[in-house]
Amino acid sequence: MSYAFSPAATPSVAVAGSNTRFPVHRIYCIGRNYAEHAKEMGASIDRDNPMFFCKPADALVEDGAQIPYPQATADLHHEVEMVVALHSGGTDIAVDSALTHVFGYAVGLDLTRRDLQAIAKSKGQPWDAAKGFDHSAPISAIHRASEIGHPQHALLSLEVNGQPRQRADIADMIFTVPQIIHELSKLFELAAGDLIFSGTPAGVAALTRGDAFQARLGDIAALRGAII
Ligand code: MN
Numbered sequence: 001m002s003y004a005f006s007p008a009a010t011p012s013v014a015v016a017g018s019n020t021r022f023p024v025h026r027i028y029c030i031g032r033n034y035a036e037h038a039k040e041m042g043a044s045i046d047r048d049n050p051m052f053f054c055k056p057a058d059a060l061v062e063d064g065a066q067i068p069y070p071q072a073t074a075d076l077h078h079e080v081e082m083v084v085a086l087h088s089g090g091t092d093i094a095v096d097s098a099l100t101h102v103f104g105y106a107v108g109l110d111l112t113r114r115d116l117q118a119i120a121k122s123k124g125q126p127w128d129a130a131k132g133f134d135h136s137a138p139i140s141a142i143h144r145a146s147e148i149g150h151p152q153h154a155l156l157s158l159e160v161n162g163q164p165r166q167r168a169d170i171a172d173m174i175f176t177v178p179q180i181i182h183e184l185s186k187l188f189e190l191a192a193g194d195l196i197f198s199g200t201p202a203g204v205a206a207l208t209r210g211d212a213f214q215a216r217l218g219d220i221a222a223l224r225g226a227i228i
Contacts, residue, residue: 011057013085013106013195014141016221022085022103022142025193027055028184029081029110029131033174033199037079040202050175050183053127055110055197061138066228069209070133073113076207076227079200080158080166080215082151083108084177085142089190098178099150101190107156107217108139109225110197112204139195140215140223150177154218156201160211168201170217175199 012021031051032038038045061067070076087103110131117130151170158166175183180196207213207227215223 008058011060013060013139014062015104016141016143017147023193024057024060024195025191027057027059027137027195027197028188029053029055029197030175030180030199034168034172034201035174036168036172036202037200037204040204045174047174050180052184052187053131055132055137059132059134059137061135061225063138063140063223064225065138066226067135067138069227070111070113070135072129073115075113075115077112077114077204078158078160078165078207078213079110079112079204080156081108081110081197081200082106082154082156082170082217083139084180084196084198086181086190086194086196087192089185089192089194091185091189093181093185093190095178095182098181099145101181102145102150102177104142104144105148105151105217105220106140106142107215107221107223108137108197109158109213109215109223110200111136111138111207137197138223138225140217140221143221148220151218151220154220155216157216158203159214160207165205166201166203170198172201173199
């Protein structure tokens with residue numbers, strides 16, 4: 001068997017304190033997982049039915065990257081989020097066993113073309129163009145759960161040009177990490193290499209060319225980058 005042309009490289013993320021890398025299979029995201037963010041977006045909260053969307057695996061951007069301002073938008077927004085990395089998966093995963101599938105944790109940005117999202121919402125169209133564009137998923141190194149455990153409380157924060165933009169405890173999430181894995185696995189077969197962006201707190205706002213950002217998940221993970 002031969003390919004008609006060379007296949008794309010497997011997207012991967014650094015593993016903290018290691019030379020090995022985490023090969024990425026899929027990127028899932030949950031929407032409206034912090035009440036104060038849902039409120040600022042004028043969205044209702046549904047505590048029974050989580051809302052998911054995806055980004056392409058190759059939308060990943062590594063720590064320290066200079067990210068080109070995306071095409072087709074005049075309103076690029078940041079959404080700082082804890083990212084959950086899986087080393088195994090399956091379907092219909094029980095809440096009680098969900099954390100056994102977690103490889104580790106990172107902090108990332110769910111970059112969003114907010115103007116395109118507003119159009120999609122108004123027309124009842126899918127969010128792919130608003131969420132799944134190139135370079136839309138900056139992510140820090142992944143910190144192994146075997147070393148840091150499974151954080152229950154951690155300050156999720158974002159500074160832009162040294163000024164605070166977003167700040168919340170991950171304990172404020174509406175769907176917890178085990179619940180997110182459980183709910184996602186009812187819709188998709190989860191697999192080793194999957195990343196899950198776990199939702200953003202209030203304070204989303206615009207990024208412009210020249211902005212430098214620093215995201216943190218407590219003292220667990222940190223991500224720096226710039227928009228150019
Ligand atoms: Mn988000």
